Amino acid sequence: MTRRVQILAALALTALWGAGIYAAHAGGHLRFLDRLEATLTDWRTQVRGVQRPPDLVTIVAIDDTVVKRGGSYPLPRADLARVVDTIVQFKPKVVAIDLLLVDRSAAIGDATLANTLATGPMVLAAAAIFPSASETVEAGSAGPLAVLPQAERFLLPLPAFADHAEVGIVNVATGQSGSPLSVPMLFRTRDRVELSFPLRVATRALDKPLTIAPDHLMLGDRTVPTDTNFALPITYYGPRRTIRTVSAQSVFDGTLNRSAIENRIVVIGASVAGGGDFYPTPFDSLMPGVEVVSTAITHLVAGDGIVRDHRVRIADAFAAILLPMLLVGLLAWRRSALGIMAAATVMIAWAGLNAFAFTHGVWLNAATTLAAAVPPVAIFAGVQLWAGGRRTQYLAAKSRSLAQFQAPAVQEWLARDPNFLSKPVRQDAAIVFIDLSGFTSLSERIDPDALQEILQAFHALIDKVAVACGGMITGFLGDGAMILFGLPAAMPDDAARALKCAIDLHRGVEHWIASLPSVIGGQLGFKIGAHFGEIVASRLGESHQHITATGDTVNVASRLMEVAVQNDARLALSNTLLDTADFHGAPDGVLSGPLLARIRGRSGVVTVWFWRDGDGPSQAAARAEMID
Structure with a gap:
């Protein structure tokens, strides 16, 4: 040849x-x-580089300062109503609430918030629940909306709230890296189509009709280019707080600046440390989800998005x-x-x-x-x-190049290395979440000093169990906590120690609640979720720093608490955690499952097991046989 x-x-x-x-x-x-x-x-x-965003959106953040003031998270509905009412008085274009108001709380608080929502232009967040990791288009589908993945259902705000506001779906697309690179603009179920939260807000703020073309959207006479599935690509202006952000605490302090609100789009959302609603971005390893959504809103209104x-x-x-x-x-x-x-x-x-x-x-x-x-x-x-006779030298150079590549490892703790986690680290780790049930309603009935003593005892119990199992508490979330296993370095037994911690917490908190006076203990319950997978470990804060973890693993562990409650259990364990821990049962414990559970705000299913304390027939042996 x-x-x-x-x-x-x-x-x-x-x-x-x-x-x-x-x-x-x-x-x-x-x-x-x-x-x-x-x-x-x-x-x-x-x-x-960092760009200055158009001054169109103001974020009112429910942050650590607000939580410390109120002593609990989520923010009570009455307090949220006060925040919304103050903002409305300053005449914004639209108020967008990036919080899922899907559960009932105190009747007075719900009624107050419902009345407040009727006083101004409002958009509320909802969520799409997808049945599996990959969605298909039904046979025979036609038209531009046929390309949309089909959600199983929409998790909508309570009717009392939705009656006074428009509703948009708040899901973002994180992709393989965990960083949101696009925001879907349209969502559908079998019989309905809903606008995304950013698109609903932008449409309301611009007061222009929305037209859905086969491969793009129109806001009035302006074209909004979209990617496949009508997703809006986003590019970040800079690190968090690049978009104007004020703390909701300024409402309670009476220091909220009118100029930050008037004639602007105001997005109310959470930026509570350790709350799980953070994403890694090019400028910031911990970007609050509310700022991701606000970035999409700014792109839509200003027309400066990436094509x-x-x-x-x-x-x-x-x-x-x-x-x-x-x-x-x-x-x-x-x-x-x-x-x-x-x-x-x-x-x-x-x-x-x-x-x-x-x-x-x-x-x-x-x-x-x-x-x-x-x-x-x-x-x-x-x-x-x-x-040309240089194959040997070429392969030798390739071999030397590959031999020099080695992933960085964390060698010492903060006492020995002041720069530990100065840059975010991706690694496998185990996450345990625990949260008290009924604490918010209890706080309305008993003396604040007694309430503080209960919370201190609960925190002390968590701290004792976490330290005994070699875990690190990344933060107390009011009446709950997040415990991390995998720092300063990932260890082979991280999952096993996390599993032991979850079981010990179950037993310890159960005994502690039983020891409380019946008038208090009878009002309390708890839920625990534990998962294992990849996280982004990093520092949070400036003058007062602490270590935290973000990523899908953290979100799943947090949502497993909801799965436990939905299945009349107190401890939900992911199959990934059990497999990694090589779990073969525990004394006096009953393991039931598996259950293919859907996680709110996340497509796909997670295989979940439930652990219960007691002397009933144990299913651990069956579990061990499956592992073997």
Whole structure:
């Protein structure tokens, strides 16, 4: 075979490879490219730098200061009503409440909040519940809305609240990296379609009609480009609080500035440390979810969002095919350092063009193009080197390069290393959440000093059990706590120690409640959730720092408490935790399950087991047999 034929064959194979990579990724495969693209997007965002957002949105944050004032979280409805009422008096364009008001609380508080919601333009948050990790479109579906994944149902605000406000779905799309890169604009169930929370807020604030076109949205006469499934790509202006943020405590202090509210979109949401509603972003490892939502609202109203629509995807397809062919052609043209330099120049030019487009509002996919270009170019270059007699040196250089790569490890605790976790660390860890039930209603009936003593005793019990099991309390959340197993370094028995901690907490809190006077103990209950998986460990705060963890693992562990309550149990354990801990049962314990549970605010199901204390027939043996 002549060299000309070999080059033509190489170019044809390269084109087929690029087309195949693009088609496979566009079809929902090669999910690892999403994680790579998220990392590259973070880099491009950091290269672009912090930007000043349009002064359209003000976040009123229910933060640690507010929780310390009230002593509990979530914020009592009466206090929330006071916050909303004060904001309405300052005449905002719209008040958006990024809190799920789906449960009843004290009747007076609910009634007060319902009356307050009727006093101004309001949008309330709801959530879409998806039945599985992957949704399909029903056969025979037609029209632009057929591309929307189908939710099982919507978790809507109580009718008493929804009657006085508009409702939007608040789910975001975190993807493989845990960082929200887009926000779906439309959601559907079998028989209805709902707008997203940001789209509902923007539509209300602009007071313009919404039109749904086959591949984009229209707000009045302005086009809103969207990605597949009508998702709005978002790019962050900067770290948290880049969008104007004021504490809700300023309402209670009487210091809320009218200029921060008047004629602006006001988004009320939680930024309580350790609450789980935080996401890693390019500028900040702990971005409150309310600021993610506010970023999407700003993009919609200002029209300054980043574009990733069907035209950009066509450009991605051409890049995935033509760039690898060009690089292989350059290497074939000059089998020397000149060809390598020319190919390197083209790659640098492509990277610069990609970054330039990103900084100017066009999001070209980098990961897919790299996946399409790097393997054929590397293979062709390897063949060229082998044919030139340099295969040994090439492989030796590759081997040395790989041998030098080693993931960083945490070696010492804060006492020995002041810079411990100065940068966020991703690792596996076990998370245990515990929360008292009935504490809020109890706090309305007993003396504050007695209430404080109960809370102190509860915290002391948690601290004792956590320390005994080698866990670290990352924060007390009013009448609950989050316990982390995996720092200063991940250990093989993290899951086992977390499981022991959860069981010991179950027994300890149960005995403690039983020891309280019946008038108090009879009002209290508790729930525990425990899960194992990847987290982002980092420091939180400036002058007073503490260590915390974020990510999907934290969210699942927190939601497992709800699963326990829904199934008349007090301790819900994920199957992942039990498998990692190699659990074979515990003395005097009953393990029941498995249950495929749906987690609120998260697509897919989680396999859950329930542990109960008692002398009844044990199912631990059956569990052990399944593990074996």
